[in-house]
Amino acid sequence: MYRYNDFDQAFLDERNAQFRAQVARRIDGSLTEDEFRPLRLMNGLYLQLHAYMLRVAIPYGTLRSDQMRQLAMIADRWDKGYGHFTTRQNIQYNWPKLPDVPDILDALGEVQLHAIQTSGNTIRNVTADHFAGAAADEIADPRPVAELIRQWSTDHPEFQFLPRKFKFAVTGSPNDRAVVKAHDIGIRMVRNDRGEPGYEVLVGGGLGRTPMIGKVIRDFLPPADLLPYLEAIVSVYNTLGRRDNKYKARIKITVHENGIDTIREKVETRFAELKPLFSGVDQEMLARIEEHFAPPAFRNAPVEAYETARDRDPVFRAWADTNLAEHKSEGYAIVTVSLKKHGATPGDATSDQMRALAELAQRYGHDELRISHEQNVIFPHVHKSDLPALHEALRAADLATANVGLISDIIACPGMDYCALATARSIPVAQEIAERFDQLKLEHDVGPLKLKISGCINACGHHHVGHIGILGLDRAGVENYQITLGGDGTETAEIGSRTGPGFAYDEITDAIERIVRAYLDLREGPGETFLMAYRRLGADPFKAALYEDEKAKTHAA
Amino acid sequence: MPRSFTPKVVTANALLEGDVVYLTEDDRWTRDLNEAELLTDEAVAEVRLLDASRRQSEIVGAYLADMAPGDAGPQPTHFREDFRRTGPSNYRHGKQAEGPSRS
Numbered sequence: 121m122y123r124y125n126d127f128d129q130a131f132l133d134e135r136n137a138q139f140r141a142q143v144a145r146r147i148d149g150s151l152t153e154d155e156f157r158p159l160r161l162m163n164g165l166y167l168q169l170h171a172y173m174l175r176v177a178i179p180y181g182t183l184r185s186d187q188m189r190q191l192a193m194i195a196d197r198w199d200k201g202y203g204h205f206t207t208r209q210n211i212q213y214n215w216p217k218l219p220d221v222p223d224i225l226d227a228l229g230e231v232q233l234h235a236i237q238t239s240g241n242t243i244r245n246v247t248a249d250h251f252a253g254a255a256a257d258e259i260a261d262p263r264p265v266a267e268l269i270r271q272w273s274t275d276h277p278e279f280q281f282l283p284r285k286f287k288f289a290v291t292g293s294p295n296d297r298a299v300v301k302a303h304d305i306g307i308r309m310v311r312n313d314r315g316e317p318g319y320e321v322l323v324g325g326g327l328g329r330t331p332m333i334g335k336v337i338r339d340f341l342p343p344a345d346l347l348p349y350l351e352a353i354v355s356v357y358n359t360l361g362r363r364d365n366k367y368k369a370r371i372k373i374t375v376h377e378n379g380i381d382t383i384r385e386k387v388e389t390r391f392a393e394l395k396p397l398f399s400g401v402d403q404e405m406l407a408r409i410e411e412h413f414a415p416p417a418f419r420n421a422p423v424e425a426y427e428t429a430r431d432r433d434p435v436f437r438a439w440a441d442t443n444l445a446e447h448k449s450e451g452y453a454i455v456t457v458s459l460k461k462h463g464a465t466p467g468d469a470t471s472d473q474m475r476a477l478a479e480l481a482q483r484y485g486h487d488e489l490r491i492s493h494e495q496n497v498i499f500p501h502v503h504k505s506d507l508p509a510l511h512e513a514l515r516a517a518d519l520a521t522a523n524v525g526l527i528s529d530i531i532a533c534p535g536m537d538y539c540a541l542a543t544a545r546s547i548p549v550a551q552e553i554a555e556r557f558d559q560l561k562l563e564h565d566v567g568p569l570k571l572k573i574s575g576c577i578n579a580c581g582h583h584h585v586g587h588i589g590i591l592g593l594d595r596a597g598v599e600n601y602q603i604t605l606g607g608d609g610t611e612t613a614e615i616g617s618r619t620g621p622g623f624a625y626d627e628i629t630d631a632i633e634r635i636v637r638a639y640l641d642l643r644e645g646p647g648e649t650f651l652m653a654y655r656r657l658g659a660d661p662f663k664a665a666l667y668e669d670e671k672a673k674t675h676a677a
Numbered sequence: 678m679p680r681s682f683t684p685k686v687v688t689a690n691a692l693l694e695g696d697v698v699y700l701t702e703d704d705r706w707t708r709d710l711n712e713a714e715l716l717t718d719e720a721v722a723e724v725r726l727l728d729a730s731r732r733q734s735e736i737v738g739a740y741l742a743d744m745a746p747g748d749a750g751p752q753p754t755h756f757r758e759d760f761r762r763t764g765p766s767n768y769r770h771g772k773q774a775e776g777p778s779r780s
Contacts, residue, residue: 147693149734167737169761170771172695200770215770218693465767536757537765545760547767597755 121182121488122267122412124232131275132229135236139163140222147219162242162280164235165221168540174213174221175238176228180248180266180290181209181498183489185478190231192474198224203474205459205467207493207531207582208287209247210238214538236274241282243273243354249291249298250492253415254454254500256446260309260317262292264410265346268402271409272347279354283361284369286354287326294611299493301325301334301613302585304371305353312340319346323353323383324375327579331615332372335380337387345395347402352391356383416486418449421505429508436511438564439522444507447500453507455485455499456492457514458521458529462558466532466550467495476517484510493582494531496524526563527571527636528554531582535575535592536599542575544592544599545625549573552629557636566636569650570609585609587651588635589616590628601628605635605662606654619663631666638665683743685722686713686751687729688761689736697761697772698736699751700729706736708772710762711750716741 124132139159146156160166164175176191183191191211195203198220199213206212216224228234238245246266253261269288273279279286289303300306306322319341325334341349357371360378368377375383429436445454457477460466469477477497481489484506490498502510514520523529530553533539535546550573557563572586576593583589589604600622607616623631636650642661643653654662687700698706699713707713716722722741730739742758744751753759764771 147734152733153737167690167695169757170696170764171690200768214765216695218695536760537767545766547765551767594757599756 121184122179122263122409128232128271129229132232132234132236135163135234135275136222136225136229139225143218143222158240161239162237163221163225164238165216165218166239166540168214168538169536169542170538171215172218172221173538174216174224174235175206176211176213176233176235177238177245178209178211178233178491179270180246180252180263181250181491181493182248182252182263183491184231185481185487185489187231187233188474188478188481188489190227190233192471192478194224194227195471195474197227202468202470204465204534205469205491205495205497207495207533207580208245209250209491209493210245211491212534214534239285241284241286243269243276243279243282243286243288246270246273247287247289247298247303247493249293249296250490250494250498251297251445251454251500252292252490253413254447254449254452255293255295255297256448257295258293258448259311260292261413262290262298262307262309264406264413265307265309265319266290267409267412268347268406269350271405272351272402279358282354282358283363283374284366284371286357286371288350296609296611296613297492299582299585299609299613301611302327302331302582302609303334304357305350306334307346310340316342318342321349321353324372324380325613326370326372327582327584328370329367329577330370330373330376331579331584332376333613333615334372335375337380337384343406344400344403345391348394348398349387349391352387352394355390355394356386360386415449416488416501418452418501419503421451421503423451423504426504426507429511433508435522436508439511439520440507442522442526442564443524449501451504453502453504455502455507455510456524457497457499457519458524459496459519460523460529460554461518461521462523462528462554463551464554465547466530469497473517473519476513476519480510480513494529496529523563525568525570527557527566527569527588528563529570530554531570531572531586533574533576533580535573535581539575541578542592543577543594544575544601546573546575546581546590546592549590549592549601549625549628553632556629556633560633562636562640565646566640567646567649569636571632572607582609583607584615585613586616587654588632590632591622593622595622599625601625601631603631603635603666605659606651608651617659619659619666621667634665634668635662638662682717682719682722683754684715684717684746684751685741686710686715686744687722687725687739688713688742688758689729689739692733692735692737695737700725700739708775709750710744710753713744713751715744715746715751
């Protein structure tokens with residue numbers, strides 16, 4: 121994992137000292153809120169519904185145990201004993217007080233974490249496949265590239281006042297777990313026909329008000345061209361992107377309005393100008409960064425303990441079936457720890473749980489943790505013989521929920537319980553749906569199903585790419601929930617289609633149950649997932665099930 | 678015919694704590710909506726907001742929020758303001774835990 125050098129640390133310390141002085145000037149009245157606001161946003165500090173909120177970046181979702189322990193310490197000392205992991209691999213503290221924030225940032229700096237550019241019209245936290253460096257299907261570890269982009273984009277003088285925020289995601293696997301097609305720039309590490317490594321670059325993806333799937337701007341970019349090419353894209357966007365209308369300012373609109381071919385032409389022209397200015401130092405830096413991401417010393421040991429536990433313990437087996445993924449190294453597994461216990465707030469972890477995760481990462485996981493955009497925690501490298509003990513320890517920490525990839529593994533944004541932008545609540549909807557399917561004992565039967573909830577049109581909860589998506593809106597002063605079906609956030613990305621009229625807060629769980637029961641009736645067998653069935657059948661039979669009551673009412677009337 | 682004016686309160690977030698505050702008749706910031714001044718005259722409301730917005734060293738983001746008169750004091754007419762005076766629904770944090778009397 122990447123460790124800061126003296127330059128990195130000095131930069132961060134300096135930046136934190138600057139912000140400390142800015143906070144002091146705001147408190148003593150020498151800065152107005154209008155003057156202070158852009159400064160606090162650049163440092164990840166929002167003002168939400170009930171309190172300030174500090175958004176801390178977890179670059180490409182990678183954490184060491186000492187960092188996780190510090191996140192727990194911060195939660196205890198300056199917040200309410202928990203943190204909220206988000207869909208952009210950040211952690212959010214919901215209750216910091218303004219005078220404490222400089223101390224929090226210093227505490228983060230001690231473990232090489234920061235909140236820089238987690239807000240504002242800048243390049244945001246660079247996200248990556250949470251199975252990076254571990255997945256069996258991986259071509260290359262995307263994290264060195266993500267770290268290079270983090271360093272390049274942090275405080276980049278040209279890109280501090282972009283038309284709008286700008287999000288990068290990188291994957292090194294053909295199976296896209298990083299939703300790269302829904303990012304401003306998505307990078308896929310690929311190999312060409314000759315087997316040489318390079319990048320496929322996508323541009324103009326994004327969810328929100330106008331959801332768009334990213335378009336390929338370059339199908340094969342040689343490794344040495346990466347930074348100048350990315351700089352060319354952002355540079356073209358910086359001049360071409362609209363600043364007259366916030367809702368048309370994202371690069372997805374720039375690409376849509378100008379056409380991908382025009383954008384590509386302009387990017388290539390700019391790239392030709394920029395490329396000679398890159399002396400190759402970027403490649404030297406990348407090479408040094410790559411050394412930080414050397415795989416751990418995997419051990420070669422028998423896995424009987426795992427097989428035995430699987431045979432003997434049905435609880436362990438159920439957990440292993442849902443929460444493990446295939447590791448590239450023989451005898452190892454990738455463990456996803458669900459932060460979606462039925463009825464709990466998706467993505468929340470208490471400080472005790474964070475410390476338990478840190479402890480277990482040290483004991484069983486080569487000191488590595490990951491945060492997924494699906495709001496779960498991952499131990500990327502666990503030897504299978506350690507899995508029974510790990511599972512037992514997770515149970516003790518109330519972290520052994522066996523539901524990864526199932527309907528209760530819900531992505532939910534904070535919604536109107538916290539967010540100043542929200543138009544409706546998300547969390548209680550997620551809680552009720554998860555509890556319903558737990559009571560019905562149906563979710564293992566239903567199988568893989570991604571349910572995603574956003575509490576406003578901005579779509580932090582990725583509802584457009586949920587197999588079932590829920591969007592909470594304010595309809596004439598009442599919470600109302602629209603459903604979309606058939607969305608997909610993977611390499612076969614698709615934006616879901618709206619079913620029709622929305623549902624009231626107290627109707628939405630029943631509505632979701634009707635859709636799921638319709639799927640169970642319609643599927644050809646357990647091998648046909650919800651998404652497969654939807655793609656075979658289209659929306660109509662699901663809509664019929666969804667609105668059956670409405671029709672009955674109409675007939676009765 | 679002029680549109681009828683919905684009564685309002687001046688509300689904001691406290692500068693240091695970030696929590697929700699309301700303006701009282703005697704120009705204090707209170708954490709308790711019951712103590713807020715209910716403004717029934719549009720012109721008066723605008724002036725109250727203007728004056729309150731200038732108190733930059735105390736609050737952030739003052740605005741007028743719709744309220745209805747109630748026995749105990751102003752009552753929210755929209756669920757957003759109801760959450761603001763209560764706190765989140767997933768944990769007993771915020772005003773519902775701290776009690777509104779702290780001011």
